[in-house]
Amino acid sequence: MQVTETVAAVDIGGTKTAAALVTRAGEIVTRTSTRTPGGEGAAAILRTAAALLQHLRAESAALTVRALGVGSAGVVDAGTGRVLGATEVLRGWAGTDLRGALTTATELPTTVINDVHAHAIGEARHGAGAGAPTVLFLGAGTGIGGSFVIDGEVMTGAHSAAGHAGHQPSPYAAKLRCTCGGSGHLESIAAGPALVAEYQRRSGAAVADLRAVSALAGQGDSIALDTIALGGAAVGSAIGGLVNVLDPHIVVVGGGVSMLGEVWWSALRTEMRRETLLSLIDVPVLPAALGIDAALVGAAELAWGALR
Numbered sequence: 208m209q210v211t212e213t214v215a216a217v218d219i220g221g222t223k224t225a226a227a228l229v230t231r232a233g234e235i236v237t238r239t240s241t242r243t244p245g246g247e248g249a250a251a252i253l254r255t256a257a258a259l260l261q262h263l264r265a266e267s268a269a270l271t272v273r274a275l276g277v278g279s280a281g282v283v284d285a286g287t288g289r290v291l292g293a294t295e296v297l298r299g300w301a302g303t304d305l306r307g308a309l310t311t312a313t314e315l316p317t318t319v320i321n322d323v324h325a326h327a328i329g330e331a332r333h334g335a336g337a338g339a340p341t342v343l344f345l346g347a348g349t350g351i352g353g354s355f356v357i358d359g360e361v362m363t364g365a366h367s368a369a370g371h372a373g374h375q376p377s378p379y380a381a382k383l384r385c386t387c388g389g390s391g392h393l394e395s396i397a398a399g400p401a402l403v404a405e406y407q408r409r410s411g412a413a414v415a416d417l418r419a420v421s422a423l424a425g426q427g428d429s430i431a432l433d434t435i436a437l438g439g440a441a442v443g444s445a446i447g448g449l450v451n452v453l454d455p456h457i458v459v460v461g462g463g464v465s466m467l468g469e470v471w472w473s474a475l476r477t478e479m480r481r482e483t484l485l486s487l488i489d490v491p492v493l494p495a496a497l498g499i500d501a502a503l504v505g506a507a508e509l510a511w512g513a514l515r
């Protein structure tokens with residue numbers, strides 16, 4: 208079948224910006240990505256996204272591009288299309304008129320949303336949660352975020368900030384300092400950098416990154432194995448609590464930390480079941496299916512939705 212109609216999607220993350228052209232069925236036809244110039248200010252970040260889109264459209268001139276969907280790091284007001292808040296990883300990003308700037312640059316009707324919300328929509332509509340009426344999504348990577356998806360729509364909250372799952376208290380985090388300025392939050396013990404720090408605290412040895420901790424675990428290093436299990440248990444405990452509150456049909460877990468393997472997943476499942484009410488004990492928890500494409504697929508879904 209010849210594809211002629213697509214929408215464009217952009218995923219603006221702290222380290223990488225990706226763009227794609229996506230069919231109505233959620234299939235990525237073509238894609239490209241580059242480093243996000245996060246330290247260079249909002250104009251540079253916008254220029255990078257616009258250039259990726261221009262490149263894709265020039266390269267696929269036979270395809271019609273009808274609209275643009277954008278998933279971006281930071282708190283994004285989907286109503287006004289503005290970035291309400293962002294960390295220092297994206298300097299000057301807060302306050303940016305994201306929708307206005309990319310509408311002007313691309314001359315496409317543009318929809319914007321937070322990147323974790325986009326990720327959740329992708330998984331809920333075309334990934335591991337496809338077909339489930341409600342999906343609790345949790346993404347564990349450099350940070351920890353989440354989203355509750357009802358009939359394919361994310362619950363964004365009264366201040367566009369719903370889903371900050373990494374910033375709930377965790378019994379595993381004691382008084383550890385959190386990236387948000389608080390302490391004792393899930394992210395401060397279970398995100399990727401937190402697991403690296405925990406390994407270093409326990410072993411007294413420096414490790415480069417989470418991949419190094421994972422490699423040590425593969426060699427049977429007991430401190431690495433315990434650290435990974437602790438991270439899985441902390442995420443599982445948090446999910447158990449959220450399941451008790453939300454009663455989702457399914458839980459989907461993604462992000463780089465979720466690639467740590469069976470030790471992490473086994474601890475997650477055990478701790479989730481321990482926290483979950485008896486009547487909710489069979490709520491399934493599945494690994495995300497779309498990998499790094501999920502936010503692009505979710506952003507494209509929004510763009511298609513805006514055309515209806």
Ligand SMILES: [Zn+2]
Nearest residue numbers: 374385387392
């Ligand atoms: Zn926090």
